[in-house]
Amino acid sequence: MDKSKPTNFIAxxxxxxxxxxxxxxxxTRFPPEPNGYLHIGHAKSICLNFGLAREFDGICNLxxxxxxxxxxxxxxxxxxxxDVRWLGFEWHGDVRYASDYFGQLYGWAVGLIEAGKAYVCxxxxxxxxxxxxxxxxxxxxxxxxxxxxxxxLTLLEQMRAGEVAEGSMVLRAKIDMAAPxxxxxxxxxxxxxxxxxxxxxxxxxxxxxxxxxxxxxxxIEGVTHSICTLEFADHRPLYEWFIENLPVxxxxxxxxxxxxxxxxxxxxxxxxxxxxxxxxxxxxxxxRMPTLSGLRRRGVPSTxxxxxxxxLAVAKTDGIVDMAQLDHFIRQDLNEHTTRAMCVLKPLKVTxxxxxxxxxxLLATPNHPNRTDLGERELPxxxxxxIDCADFSEDTGLSRKKFKRLVLGEYVRLRGAYVIKADAAxxxxxxxxxxxxxxxxxNTIGETPPEGIKPRGVIHWVAAHxxxxxxxxxYDRLFNKAxxxxxxxxxxxxxxxxxxxxxxxxxxxxxxxxxxxxxxxQFEREGYFCLDTRNGDAGHPVFNRTIALRDNWSAN
RNA sequence: UGGGGCGUGGCCAAGUGGUUAAGGCAACGGGUUUUGAUCCCGUCACUCGGAGGUUCGAAUCCUCCCGCCCCAGCCA
Numbered sequence: 001m002d003k004s005k006p007t008n009f010i011a012x013x014x015x016x017x018x019x020x021x022x023x024x025x026x027x028t029r030f031p032p033e034p035n036g037y038l039h040i041g042h043a044k045s046i047c048l049n050f051g052l053a054r055e056f057d058g059i060c061n062l063x064x065x066x067x068x069x070x071x072x073x074x075x076x077x078x079x080x081x082x083d084v085r086w087l088g089f090e091w092h093g094d095v096r097y098a099s100d101y102f103g104q105l106y107g108w109a110v111g112l113i114e115a116g117k118a119y120v121c122x123x124x125x126x127x128x129x130x131x132x133x134x135x136x137x138x139x140x141x142x143x144x145x146x147x148x149x150x151x152x153l154t155l156l157e158q159m160r161a162g163e164v165a166e167g168s169m170v171l172r173a174k175i176d177m178a179a180p181x182x183x184x185x186x187x188x189x190x191x192x193x194x195x196x197x198x199x200x201x202x203x204x205x206x207x208x209x210x211x212x213x214x215x216x217x218x219x220i221e222g223v224t225h226s227i228c229t230l231e232f233a234d235h236r237p238l239y240e241w242f243i244e245n246l247p248v249x250x251x252x253x254x255x256x257x258x259x260x261x262x263x264x265x266x267x268x269x270x271x272x273x274x275x276x277x278x279x280x281x282x283x284x285x286x287x288r289m290p291t292l293s294g295l296r297r298r299g300v301p302s303t304x305x306x307x308x309x310x311x312l313a314v315a316k317t318d319g320i321v322d323m324a325q326l327d328h329f330i331r332q333d334l335n336e337h338t339t340r341a342m343c344v345l346k347p348l349k350v351t352x353x354x355x356x357x358x359x360x361x362l363l364a365t366p367n368h369p370n371r372t373d374l375g376e377r378e379l380p381x382x383x384x385x386x387i388d389c390a391d392f393s394e395d396t397g398l399s400r401k402k403f404k405r406l407v408l409g410e411y412v413r414l415r416g417a418y419v420i421k422a423d424a425a426x427x428x429x430x431x432x433x434x435x436x437x438x439x440x441x442x443n444t445i446g447e448t449p450p451e452g453i454k455p456r457g458v459i460h461w462v463a464a465h466x467x468x469x470x471x472x473x474x475y476d477r478l479f480n481k482a483x484x485x486x487x488x489x490x491x492x493x494x495x496x497x498x499x500x501x502x503x504x505x506x507x508x509x510x511x512x513x514x515x516x517x518x519x520x521x522q523f524e525r526e527g528y529f530c531l532d533t534r535n536g537d538a539g540h541p542v543f544n545r546t547i548a549l550r551d552n553w554s555a556n
Numbered sequence: 557u558g559g560g561g562c563g564u565g566g567c568c569a570a571g572u573g574g575u576u577a578a579g580g581c582a583a584c585g586g587g588u589u590u591u592g593a594u595c596c597c598g599u600c601a602c603u604c605g606g607a608g609g610u611u612c613g614a615a616u617c618c619u620c621c622c623g624c625c626c627c628a629g630c631c632a
Contacts, residue, residue, distance in 0.1 A: 033632055068631065125630055134628055136558050170630050180559040182628050191630035210632050234560055234627050256561085258625095263567085269632090311580060313569050315562095318625055322567045325581045335594060342591095370594065404592060413590055446590085458590050524591045553592040 007055075008314035010048070010255050014056055014225055023224045026058025030084070030091070031214070033065045034076035034198075036269035037284040037291045038083040040305065040326070041260040047309040048257070049227055050089040061221055062091035066099050067213050069197035077198070079284070083292040086302050098213050099199045101220055105208050106160070108216065108246045109171055109189055113152045117245055118189060119145055120155040122169045131177070132185050138178035139185045145174060159192050162205035166192045171206075175241065183238045187211050215239040219248035226252045229259040230318060260312060261320040263482040265290045271491055280495055281478070282534075287544050288478040288499050298475065299520040299530030299546030304333035323477070330547050334520055334528045339367040339374055342415065342460040343508040343523040343543070345472055347386035349464065353423065354439040355383040360465065363445065365416040377511045381417055384464035386507045391459040392436060394425055404457030411441065413455040415524060419444040421453075460524045467507045470541045473532065474501040512541070520546050 006012040017023045028049040032038065038046075053060035062084060066072050081095065112118035121144045123131060133139030156171055158164050171190040179185055189212040196202045218226045226239075233256045243251055260267060267290060275281045275289070284291050287298035295305060308329040312321065362378035391405040391412075398407055406412040406422050413419050418440040426435040441449050449455065478484075478499045485491035508523075515521065520530040527548040536542030 031632095035632080065632070071631075121630095128630075129628070132628060134558085137628095138558090139628090167630065172630095182559080185628085188630050193630085207630095209630075214632085230561065231626055232632090236560090258562085311568080315569080317562060317569085319562095319568060322581065325568065328581060331593090340591080369589085369591075415590060417590090419590095448590090455590085457592075460591075522591085522593085525593075526591090527593095549591075549593050551592070 008257075009316075010225065010227060010257060010314060011052060011055065013255065014052060017224070018056065025224070026053060026056040027061070027222050027224045028053050028058065028227060029061040029063050029096075029218065029221060029223050031063045031065045031217070032080050033068070033071075034073060034080060035068070035071040036076060036273050037079050037293055039267050039269070039272060039292065040262065040290045040295065040308075041267035042083075043087060043292060043305050044260040044309050044312055045227070045229075046084060046087055046089060047306060048314055050091075052225070052227075053092075058224075059092035060089070061093070061096050061223070063096035063217060063221065064098065065210070065214065065217070066097055066197070066199065067208050067210060068193075069195045069207065070193060072198055074198045079293060083296075086292060086296060087306065088302060096217075096221060097199060098208075098217050099197060101213070101217055102200060102204060102208070104220065105213060105216060108248075109156065109208075109212070110153065111247070112173065112189070112245065113149055113156065113171075115245070116149060116174065118152070118171055118173050119147055120152040120159070120169050121145070121172045121186075125167060128170075128188075132182070133177070135182070141177050142172070142186065145186070156190070156206075159190065159206045160204070162194060164192055164205075166194055168192070173212075173241070175238075181234055181237055183211070183235050184241070187238060211235060211238050212242065215242050215252065215254070216246065216248055218252040219243060219246075219250045222250045223252045224250075226254045228254060228256055230256050230316065231259075232256055256316065257314050258316055258318045261318070262290065262323055262326065263320050264323050264477045264479050264484070266479075266484055266491070271485065274491060275478075278492070280492065287473070287532075288475050296518075297533055298544055299334075299528060300330050301333050301337070301520065304330045307333060320483070327547060331528075331550060334522065334546065336371075338520055338522045338528060340369070340524050341377075341509055341512050341521045342379075342462055343470070343472070343506055343512065343526065343529070344386045344388050344460065344462050345503050345506050345526065346389040347462075347505065347507045348389045348392055348433065349435040350385045350387055350420070350438050350461070351435060352383050352385070352420065352440055353437055357383060359383065360463075363417055379416055380463040380466035380510055382463045382465045385414070385461045386464055386467070387414075387436075387459055387461045389433075392422065392425075392433065394433065400454075400456050405459055406436075406438075407456060411449070411453050411455040413444075413458045414461045415458050417445060417461070418442075419449045419453065419455050460526070462507045462509045464507075466510045468510065468513050468541065469539075470506050470508045470512070470543060471536065472503040472506050472529065473542065473544045474503060475499060475545055476501070506543075508541070508543070513538075515541060515543075522549075525549065 006015045030049045050060045121142045170188045172186045175184045190206045285293035285297045360382045365379045366376045368374040394408045420438045424437040425433045479494045480496040481494040484494040515531045517533045528546040529543040532542040532544045
């Protein structure tokens with residue numbers, strides 16, 4: 001990367017710090033709380049933190065901010081680790097945990113009490129709220145604010161030992177109850193939770209608050225630039241207060257940037273958890289979810305996520321990025337790397353009257369229209385084929401411009417194969433077309449048809465005697481409102497009822513029997529698809545549509 | 557009506573006093589094409605939330621005003 005031209009304001013700051021010798025080695029960190037799965041918004045943060053470390057030849061830690069055992073679990077830890085790996089980043093050394101530092105943090109809390117800068121407060125949660133004041137009125141000092149140091153020390157020890165009921169006391173910093181910044185009104189440092197922690201078990205009955213933990217964790221790890229999202233800007237003075245008032249080994253600095261917002265979805269772990277817990281989706285990795293695991297299951301390559309993140313601005317503006325921008329990078333990646341295949345979603349039988357009954361041929365077909373390096377495959381062809389119902393019409397009045405598919409009495413090209421003519425349509429009692437009788441135009445493989453034969457277009461197909469029955473999941477946006485849950489609507493009210501359409505009875509070309517999870521294909525004229533990892537089996541696979549092909553036509 | 561942050565085309569943005577205000581997405585024209593895909597070409601802000609002011613010169617500096625976001629968890 002070109003160091004002479006920093007890419008964003010944080011890179012500019014780092015660049016200058018390096019120049020001014022304020023730091024010699026850049027240390028960043030990605031600090032997720034293991035209380036849910038990572039989403040696309042986290043990807044931006046991951047790319048930023050790991051990317052900055054890479055750009056400036058520094059290091060980036062992966063640290064779990066596990067200070068609230070009530071909401072956290074090992075399942076989330078594992079999922080997060082997998083997601084970061086999927087994106088291709090490597091953290092420095094071992095995975096870190098805030099819980100590794102609980103002992104050190106406790107020691108510093110004791111030191112703060114001894115210095116007269118913290119006290120055990122016995123106000124109830126409700127009283128604490130009342131004493132805190134409001135946005136426009138100052139708060140009032142807690143009656144416990146000036147209790148003797150020794151008393152606070154004893155009480156804190158009792159809190160730690162599990163001798164005090166939850167909610168009956170907390171440890172607070174003694175700062176300023178009249179501060180205009182609410183975070184400085186004697187913030188809570190420790191609260192009692194008689195809850196076992198996924199890593200420390202029952203060792204602790206008190207757990208540090210975010211504010212009392214985060215900056216010190218950074219300092220312990222030697223983090224130089226602690227990057228977080230905008231909503232933490234108000235916490236910075238407190239972050240700095242701890243750094244200044246504690247004997248920490250280094251002095252990290254906090255910088256805030258605007259988190260990623262995408263329209264027609266939510267990037268909030270809390271809201272995503274709601275969708276999972278209330279059963280609106282099939283788990284955190286439901287392909288409709290903006291989680292990294294959901295995108296992965298849907299068939300989105302990590303490289304597309306990376307390219308998307310690189311396209312985003314790191315700034316302090318709080319905007320909403322259009323989902324179309326993500327879609328663009330997904331299509332761009334998939335178009336270039338994906339091999340082509342054919343799959344008929346709504347099969348309509350086509351019998352070729354001028355093709356010998358049992359004759360089967362294999363047609364060599366390129367796997368990619370513009371990349372010979374991706375090789376070719378053998379497509380079985382025979383007397384009976386399937387094309388998509390939507391690709392045939394009996395309406396001979398349809399203009400060539402409006403309907404570039406098969407029309408009764410006319411010609412169409414079968415992709416990679418012959419030009420055929422629809423001679424007749426067979427109907428059932430209710431008048432629906434059940435089969436087409438057609439004929440091939442000889443010698444049209446790789447050749448333009450003779451004068452006077454003008455195919456209306458090119459359609460995809462599969463051979464009936466050698467294809468794979470499968471189902472296809474067509475996904476649409478999860479929400480039908482650009483800002484789900486905004487205003488007076490509830491999140492659930494804005495869910496798109498048609499976000500999933502299951503198409504049964506599809507027919508895929510034979511080569512797709514070898515489809516593997518994690519590999520996305522382009523089903524020509526339909527979009528990009530990959531094997532679902534949860535449903536289907538070898539004999540009857542289920543494919544998820546990653547994304548449709550761009551379509552400049554259907555909208556007119 | 558306290559504090560913090562932000563306002564550049566439909567969306568995301570670059571721009572840090574001196575060419576006709578980058579770029580990407582979207583959109584819209586046209587060309588190529590055995591995917592209505594890809595690809596290619598072209599169009600798309602006399603103007604930077606508004607009003608004043610400083611200056612030879614302002615999106616960039618100053619003043620006032622307007623709008624949006626965040627903060628009153630013993631969540632992070």
